[in-house]
Amino acid sequence: MAKKKQIELTIEEKLQNALVPKEEQPYKIPNNWCWVRLGNITQIKGGKRIPKGTSLLKENTGYKYIRVTDMKNGTVLNDDIHYISKDIYNKISNYTISKNDIYITCAGTIGRVGIIPVEFDGANLTENADKIIIKHINKNLLVKVLSSYIVQKQIQEVITTGCQPKLAIKKIEQLKIPLPPINEQQRIVERIESLFVKLDRAKELIENTLAQFEQNKMAILHKAFIGELTAKWRKENNIDLSSWENGILMDFCKINPKKINTKEFDDDMIVSFIPMPCVSDIWGKIVKKELRKLGEVKKGYTNFCEGDVLFAKITPCMENGKSAIVDKLENDIGFGSTEFYVLRCDENKLNNKYLHYFVRQKTFRDEAKGEMTGAVGQQRVPKTFLENYKMKVPTIEEQQEIVNILDNLLAKYNKIKNLEQQLEKIELLKKAILAKAFRGELGTNNPDEESAENLLKEILAEK
Structure with missing residues (x-):
């Protein structure tokens, strides 16, 4: 049976098929812009997995292979690039990406978008990312559009679930994006980048300040636990380092002490419950307590009392310093994640605040990490x-003096830690700028310019 001859559509018919119907448009845009689906203005192709039984190489063979882990900050990082052999390249040579393309990750970390630096022109592309081939569209603008909330929200809504979530090419093609006229595209990019430069500079200054804070904090803690911080105090009290007692941690505190007997309590009694997310790795404090019935938590959870030190034992919480001293508990009973060790100090031997500072120091956490x-x-x-x-x-007296000194010193530094909130505000400002940009609200649009529909016709004529 003969195949039916495919009917060739006119440019006007193609245009109507490419435009997003008004009732499906996410929001109103300037009159000379238009809503289109990504697949109508670009071509999207997948990457390729290396053949089964083969491995990526660290040595430079001349054949680069870009992984999702290399795709960050809207570009491809060059600090840990892997390679493939010439034999493998010959087998998957059709799955390369060009410096003129854009990448979008489709598995693992989904929705990252970026440009391809010239040094990666012709590199092979992982199967966990796709390339977006473009013509007649500003590449930098398209990266920013795809990174904006309106598109990222669409991506999250169409990800397939399963053992490994996936963003299918067909779903990428259906993404709705606002398309400005070509000259407006360049103006938008320039405006966004000029605003982002200022924000990135502020971010860099804050990050440098925070990094310096962490270095100073670690130095202070180190001095505290080798006796340098209280050298003057010992001299004033006519004692020396020989007063420090050698031992092991369980000589001074119980680790995961026996649970309290709850038989005499009603299962409906309300008690405090502290899951792992309720402990801040930044501040080393319990930032929130939940209230639960005793019967729900007395089995299968860790039990603790006021004054206990909670120490996260699982990665990456331990490395990040997630620990806290338990404060006031509902009905004096607390339960929480089994991923905490409970450290209960012998009050005659070990101050709980001293222990808390001790387990949060980087030296201790590095040693703990090495034993995981x-x-x-x-x-x-x-x-x-x-x-x-x-x-x-x-x-005990010197421990208290160390705690007093650390409390006073670190209280000043903790004011600096408020800068972390400024980092969050910077990211929110960037999102707000992108949102305004793609609503035509940055003051760059010229309503007298020809409609983006003319640009769309030009693109469709070549497809």
């Missing part, structure tokens, strides 16, 4: 590491 066991991504600090951790502990 378990599968990648699920590693934990063994209890034996804590129990047998060798340490020199000053007298």
Whole structure:
């Protein structure tokens, strides 16, 4: 049976098919812009997995292979690039990406978008990303459109779920984007970039300040636990470092002490519950407590009391310093994540605030990280590491002096930590700028310019 001859559409018919119907448009845009679907103005092709049984190489073979992990900050990073052999390249040579294309990640971390630096022109592309081939459209503008909330929201809505979430090419083609006239595209890019330069400079200054803060903080904590911070105090009190007691951590505190007996309590009694997210790794404090019925939590969860030190044992929470001292509890009973170790100090030997500062110092956390066991991504600090951790502990009086000094010093630094909120505000400002840009609200649009529909016709004529 003969195939039916495909009917050739006119440019006007193609235009009507390419435009997003008014009732489906996300919001109103300037009259000389138009809403289109990405697949109508670009061509989208997938990357390719290397053949089964082969491996990526670290040595430079001349054949670069771009992975999702290399795709960050709207570009491709060059600090850990992998390569493929010439034999593998010959097998997957059709799956390369050009410096004129845009990438979009479609598996793993989904929705990252960026340009291809010239040094990666012709590199092979992972199967977890697609390339967007464009003509007659400003490349930088398209990256910014696809990074904006309106498109990222669409992406999240169409991701397929399963063992590995995926963004299909057909779904990418259906993404709705606002298309300005070509000259307006360049003006928008220039305006966004001029605003972003100022924000990025402010961000850099804040990050440098925070980094310096962390270095100073670590130096202060180190001095505290080798006796330097209280050298003057010891001299004034006519004692020396020989007053510090050698031992292991379990000599001074109980680690995961026996649970309290809850038989005498009603299961409907309300108690405090602290899951892992309720402990701040930034501040080292419990930022929120939940209230639950005793019967819901008395089995399968860690039990603790006021004054206990909670220490996260799982990666990456432990490395980030997620720990806290338990404060007031509902009905004096607390439960929480089993991923916490509970450290209960012998009050005659160890000050709980001193211990809290001790386990938050980088030296201790680095040592704990080196002893972690378990599968990648699920590693934990063994209890034996804590129990047998060798340490020199000053007298209770000197511990209190160390705590007083650290409280006063770090209180000043904690004001600097408020700068982290400014980083969040910068990111929100960037999102707001992109939102305004693609509503035509940056003051760059010229309503007298020819409609973007003429640009769309030019693109459709070549497809």
